[in-house]
Amino acid sequence: xxxxxxxxxxxxxxxxxxxxxxxxxxxxxxxxxxxxxxxxxxxxxxxxxxxxxxxxxxxxxxxxxxxxxxxxxxxxxxxxxxxxxxxxxxxxxxxxxxxxxxxxxxxxxxxxxxxxxxxxxxxxxxxxxxxxxxxxxxxxxxxxxxxxxxxxxxxxxxxxxxxxxxxxxxxxxxxxxxxxxxxxxxxxxxxxxxxxxxxxxxxxxxxxxxxxxxxxxxxxxxxxxxxxxxxxxxxxxxxxxxxxxxxxxxxxxxxxxxxxxxxxxxxxxxxxxxxxxxxxxxxxxxxxxxxxxxxxxxxxxxxxxxxxxxxxxxxxxxxxxxxxxxxxxxxxxxxxxxxxxxxxxxxxxxxxxxxxxxxxxxxxxxxxxxxxxxxxxx
Numbered sequence: 001x002x003x004x005x006x007x008x009x010x011x012x013x014x015x016x017x018x019x020x021x022x023x024x025x026x027x028x029x030x031x032x033x034x035x036x037x038x039x040x041x042x043x044x045x046x047x048x049x050x051x052x053x054x055x056x057x058x059x060x061x062x063x064x065x066x067x068x069x070x071x072x073x074x075x076x077x078x079x080x081x082x083x084x085x086x087x088x089x090x091x092x093x094x095x096x097x098x099x100x101x102x103x104x105x106x107x108x109x110x111x112x113x114x115x116x117x118x119x120x121x122x123x124x125x126x127x128x129x130x131x132x133x134x135x136x137x138x139x140x141x142x143x144x145x146x147x148x149x150x151x152x153x154x155x156x157x158x159x160x161x162x163x164x165x166x167x168x169x170x171x172x173x174x175x176x177x178x179x180x181x182x183x184x185x186x187x188x189x190x191x192x193x194x195x196x197x198x199x200x201x202x203x204x205x206x207x208x209x210x211x212x213x214x215x216x217x218x219x220x221x222x223x224x225x226x227x228x229x230x231x232x233x234x235x236x237x238x239x240x241x242x243x244x245x246x247x248x249x250x251x252x253x254x255x256x257x258x259x260x261x262x263x264x265x266x267x268x269x270x271x272x273x274x275x276x277x278x279x280x281x282x283x284x285x286x287x288x289x290x291x292x293x294x295x296x297x298x299x300x301x302x303x304x305x306x307x308x309x310x311x312x313x314x315x316x317x318x319x320x321x322x323x324x325x326x327x328x329x330x331x332x333x334x335x336x337x338x339x340x341x342x343x344x345x346x347x348x349x350x351x352x353x354x355x356x357x358x359x360x361x362x363x364x365x366x367x368x369x370x371x372x373x374x375x376x377x378x
Contacts, residue, residue, distance in 0.1 A: 003060055032058050035116075040080075041089050045096055045111045049089060051080040052120040052140070065118060068130040068140040080120070088119050091148055092141070095156040102216035103161070106209060110164040113171065117141050121148070127156065129163040133170055139163045154217035154230070162210035169205050173198065176262045184254070186247050187309045187320045189240040189302060194313060194320060197251040204241075204248035204269045208276040211238045215279055231283060238280050239299045243306045243324060243342075245273040250323040307341035311348030314339070 007023035035058065039048030052069070055061040080088075100107035116138040122128065128142040141163075147155060173180060180198045188195045190203050214234040221227040249270040252260070260267050284292050306322070313320045314328050314337060326340030336349040 028059055032060050035061060039116060041085055043089060043093055043096065045093075047092075047096075047111065047114050048116045049085070049092070050116055050118050051085070052118050052142070053080060055118065064132070064134040065140060068118075068132060068135070069120075070122060070128040070142060084121065087148060088121070088143060091143065091151070091153070091156065092117070092119075092160070094151075095153045095160060098153050098157045098217065098220070099161055099213065102157075103213055106161050106164075106213065109168055110161055113137065113168040114139060114164055119143070121145055127159060129159045131163050131167045131170070133174070136171060136174075137167065139167060154214065154220055157217065158210045158213040161213050162206045165206035165209045166202050169202055172265065173263065178262050180255070180263075184251065185318060185320050186251065187306065187313055187322065188247075189243050189306050189309075192305070192309045194318060197254075200244070200247055200251060201266060201269060204244050204273055205266075207237075207241065207244075208272050211241075211276045212279070215276075215283070235280055235283065235295055236298060238276055239295075239302045241273045241277055242299060242302060243322070245270045245277075246323045247321075248273070250321065303342050304346070307339060307344075307346040308348055310341065311337055311339050311346065312351060315348070315350040 003023040007020040010019045035050055039050050041049040055065045118140045120142045122142050123145055125144055125146040127144040127147055131139040182196050184197050185194045186200045211234055218227050221230055284295055310320055310322055310325055324342045329338045339346045339348055
């Protein structure tokens with residue numbers, strides 16, 4: 001339907017009617033629909049699996065998938081064998097079963113909101129999960145060969161539920177009678193780049209889902225070392241919610257009461273993030289004082305990085321919004337500024353795209369035994 005709409009708009013603008021005919025080729029439309037009606041595999045929960053390589057022949061789906069794929073040589077484009085399909089289907093089934101164990105509500109939302117996963121594999125340790133408005137009710141899942149070999153079901157479960165959250169919020173906002181404003185710009189602490197309010201809300205909505213599942217899955221980690229490593233990651237990952245929650249709250253307040261009557265679920269996004277930070281604090285309570293202090297220093301690094309990113313945007317002439325930010329004072333040369341952020345004065349000089357090393361947010365090593373105790377008592 002999007003292709004048809006674009007063809008009609010081009011025709012109205014003066015293009016030949018051949019543009020519309022091109023969009024209405026029934027054989028191509030049937031091929032695209034068949035990809036979802038007849039997936040290569042269907043999981044027990046009802047979600048269909050379509051290998052990415054099957055989409056290359058589709059005029060429409062090939063373009064829509066292209067921008068969702070990781071742009072690196074680790075992506076395997078080779079045709080997927082039956083053995084590969086069996087392996088991926090088994091991995092996803094176990095990950096989804098794990099979600100049903102630790103988060104029954106999340107499992108219900110995932111299986112109700114996703115009908116198709118476009119799947120592939122890549123070399124290395126990092127999986128890639130992506131969705132977009134061009135793929136409603138669907139997500140692209142490119143699984144890491146290393147995670148497949150290690151049978152890392154908790155990580156896949158958390159990332160899958162995060163992407164399901166983004167899909168659901170996208171469907172929810174698309175169905176709402178009012179649109180979110182697109183002119184407002186915020187700096188995301190997760191991407192360090194300017195984003196629209198809708199993009200900020202997607203992050204603030206979906207990241208807590210991922211963090212919640214990662215925390216709930218800590219007892220399923222096989223060894224204390226694995227549990228400690230995962231806990232360290234989720235603590236560092238969730239630390240970026242600290243500025244994000246206030247950004248989301250400020251954006252929601254700008255929407256006003258009438259808009260929130262149509263987008264009621266958006267109003268609870270900040271409290272959802274705050275609940276995750278409360279869980280993180282519980283994890284830290286059982287850590288020795290030096291490690292707690294290291295994690296608090298890590299949070300301060302998140303705030304410092306946010307101030308630096310805001311300063312760089314301001315020096316480029318952008319006008320980002322952040323409730324923790326005071327009025328900037330630009331230096332006469334235009335190469336730097338002073339900025340009050342979160343109650344502290346930051347002196348920021350204009351820089352290249354790469355941030356200084358002191359703004360790199362590192363995981364803090366944690367003790368494994370105390371983490372497991374906290375989660376078993378949660």
